[in-house]
Amino acid sequence: MRKAVVAILLVFVAVATAQDLEPARFLRFPAFSPDGKQIAFSYMGDIWVAPAEGGNAIRLTVHPAHDIRPRFSPDGKWIAFNSNREGNYDIFLMPATGGRPKRLTYHSADDILGDWSPDGRWIVFSSNRDHRFAQIYLLEVETGYVRRLTSDETNLHSPTFSPDGRYIVFCRGGTSWWRKGYRGSANSEIWRLPITIEGDRIATGKPERLTYYEGNDWFPMISPDGTLYFVSDRTGVFNIWRMPLSGTRDKGQWTGKAKVEQVTNHADRVLYPNLSRDGRFIVYEHDFSLWVVPTKGGKPKRLTIFAPSDEPQNRLQRLTLTSQATEFALSPDGKQVAFVVRGEIFVVNVERDGEAKRITDHPYRDFDIDWSPDGRKLAFISERDGNREVYIVDVRTRELRRLTNTPDAAESNPEWSPTGNYVAFVRGPFGHQLCWVDVNTGEEKVVVEGPFIGEFAWSPDGRWICFNRRDPANNVTDLYIVPWNGGEPVNVTRMPYWNGSIVWTKDGKNIVFRSNRTDNNVDIYVLPLERPKEKLDEEGSESEKKSQERKEGEKKLPEVKIDFTDIHKRIRRLTTTVFNEGSFAVSPDSKTVVFVATPVDQPEIWSVPLEGGSLTRLASGVSASQLQFSPDGNRIYFLSTGGTIRYLTRPAGSLGSVNFTARLIVDRVVELQHMFDEGWRLLKEQFYDEKMHGVDWDAMREKYRPLIEHVAAKEDFYALVSMMLGELNASHLGIGGSTVSGPETAYLGVWFDPEHRGPGVKISAVLKNSPADKDES
DSSP states (O other): OHHHHHHHHHHHHHHHHHHHTSOOOOOEEEEEOTTSSEEEEEETTEEEEEETTOEEOEEOOOOSSOEEEEEEOTTSSEEEEEEOTTSSOEEEEEETTOOOOEEOOOOSSOEEEEEEOTTSSEEEEEEOTTSSSOEEEEEETTTOOEEEOOOOSSOEEEEEEOTTSSEEEEEEOOOOTTOOSOOSTTOOEEEEEEEEEETTEEEEOOOEEOOOOSSOEEEEEEOTTSEEEEEEOTTSSOEEEEEEOSSOEETTEEOOOSOOEEOOOOSSOOEEEEEOTTSSEEEEEETTEEEEEETTSOOOEEOOEEOOOOOSSOSEEEEEESSOEEEEEEOTTSSEEEEEETTEEEEEESSSOEEOEEOOOOSSOEEEEEEOTTSSEEEEEEOTTSSOEEEEEETTTOOEEEOOOOTTSOEEEEEEOTTSSEEEEEETTTTOEEEEEETTTOOEEEEEEOSSEEEEEEOTTSSEEEEEEEETTTTEEEEEEEETTOOOOEESOOOSSBEEEEEEOTTSSEEEEEEEEETTEEEEEEEESSOOOOHHHHHOOHHHHHHHHHHHHHOSSOOOOOOOTTGGGGOEEOOOOSSOEEEEEEOTTSOEEEEEEOSSSSOEEEEEETTOOOOEEEEESOOOEEEEEOTTSSEEEEEEGGGEEEEEETTTOOEEEEOEEEEEEEEHHHHHHHHHHHHHHHHHHHOSOTTGGGOOHHHHHHHHGGGGGGOOSHHHHHHHHHHHHHTTOOSSOOOOOOOOOOOOOOOOSEEEOTTOOSSSOOEEEEOTTSGGGSTTO
16 A cells, blocks of 8 residues: 555656746847856746856746846846736846846837846837837936937837947838738838937947848847847748848948858747857747757757746636626516626625626637527526537536537527527528527528628517628628528618617517718617508508507517518618717617717716607716617616616616626636637638638647747747748737726927936927916916
8 A cells, every 4th residue: 555655646746846847938128148158038927037057947026917028138137027017018127137127218119128238237129109100219217317319110029139239220110010011112121220328428330221021020139240140031930130231332321232151040930039258149039939049050959948837826726707798688577687707607686785696617719609589598608518609508407509510600699589499690600691590399491591680680570580791892781681591681761881789679660770871970860660640540440549558468579570572662760879889779668769978078868859859868977888778778887987787766766876896717728728729710710711811720829829838928828929920921910908007107298308318308399289288277
């Protein structure tokens, strides 16, 4: 028995030792120490140092924020780095052996660290703190004095000093750093700026372009012998190149005709290189590791670096949330609210504040919730089985059932029919089909073929479905009505603008929607489904009225009658404000429309009679979306700031809240894996080119997904996903999330004299009609 226990312990020790000795991956932003013996880098959101030949690393910062871009001072005593611990990326300074960091910059714009001046007095950085494009700035380390050096109509970034301090080399232009293969007007070029610093006097010369290549040159570095090293995609892959800066001048101007030589020849990109002070080695990122290459010949070497450490946060996070709801749905009886927090569905009683009942429990996101008419079940969308499918769950028992199974097409927008027998949904990433599924038999029906079907809504009697569909030829989105079991859709708007946000009135007589058809302003419109009758016909005889009342009393669902003759001509504009109307809802008695608008600088909730009339402001300064009426019409529920659920009473207009406590355990790594999978699948389904620009997209998932295990900071996760997106060489692709905001720097409308060194600041000019131009300023 004792031998067995010892054997088991040895197994555990072996496993633990293997885990501790696994080389670190996804190390970023390396930089040599001045003597070339150490390399500083960012890993798991903190700053580390390791021997230049590899080995065990030492952690220097321990902070929940994102610490990146370390740079040793020329004397090796200090490390400057970027951190967003105050909400944005500022420059901080700490001893090279570790210690309490000191903040050097205080602007609310990102100040991206570049390099130290050779004498250690200055730090050069890029920022868009007072310009629409990032410019080059100098920071005096001891005093905090900041001086802007450039004024250009494009982004300037990646600045570094030449070893003699006479120049600052930098990149001009460029697209996202993660994008591969771009060619165009935003190509990144390398320039240099002559600079003279004598005491407190700073003078700059005329910038001159150094590289002339119809592609992208990044990350310039100048060695003591005058050689320019940089990263370029001249062979289709970002590698390190070099060229001499001596000679090749014409009348004092650089001609760009120097011989360019390739230093590395990796099959995949090189990022964020740093040249040793003596110019003998370059350290850089490649294949999610750090590499070193000799500049005078020799093969690149992958550094094996071990960084065993605890993580800054628990992998399993126990959360207690009283906000952060992303959507909600009021139950048919108005007694409960279902809502989604962190991708899980909860239900809470609207009258009793307290613990919310968790309905779903899965690492993958559940969303698009909709109550069944009897209030017993919820339909929703989930990727828990590898694709977006429709599910229903019993609110009382939490019994789950999958309704659809289409691995090659994603489902969205599930909505119960008024009878409760069917759930309709949109199939395909581009709205290829409008379908429903029988919840009892599993039978599916394609009601309408797309593509570009967007939203839809059942008629109150369940006999019709109104949906909108975009015509890609002219980008027009019209409303259509189709019988619930299929047939020829009828275009009921026929207006070359956007028409959407479909709501049937409960009495089945009107469809209310939004459109930008008038002066491109989004207003609310009403579509009567029948032509107006003569007053006499409408009143009818007393016996006819009583007969109709008896029929209405017998029927649970109103009968919807539609006269399609010139139906689009009956549309009338309900709101005529000069601001765009947002979320809206129609009262249960079909007499009132409430909506959200932002007239000036704060959102407001308004109401207007469905038949037209004066607008009434119900609340001001209230952020509101997803408006929903209670069944009795006495409350208007909405999602508010921070994901809280609130309501407005009628007619009093007082505000209340549906307070909830939602408890859940989140596996941080599994959640990131799901976020990664969802983003990857979204591109696979919706990228405009089915061939994915020739990229093996499945292979990209296998390449990048394993790195999530080595990610602790959300910013590094965003960088990892961005690198995958960059493989597509497509514009407007990126990923981001919420940030912790810090104090905002005020823009007063003044220019400060850059030559004034204090005390205080000296204003050199005032912008007309700015806050500083007012008489009281």
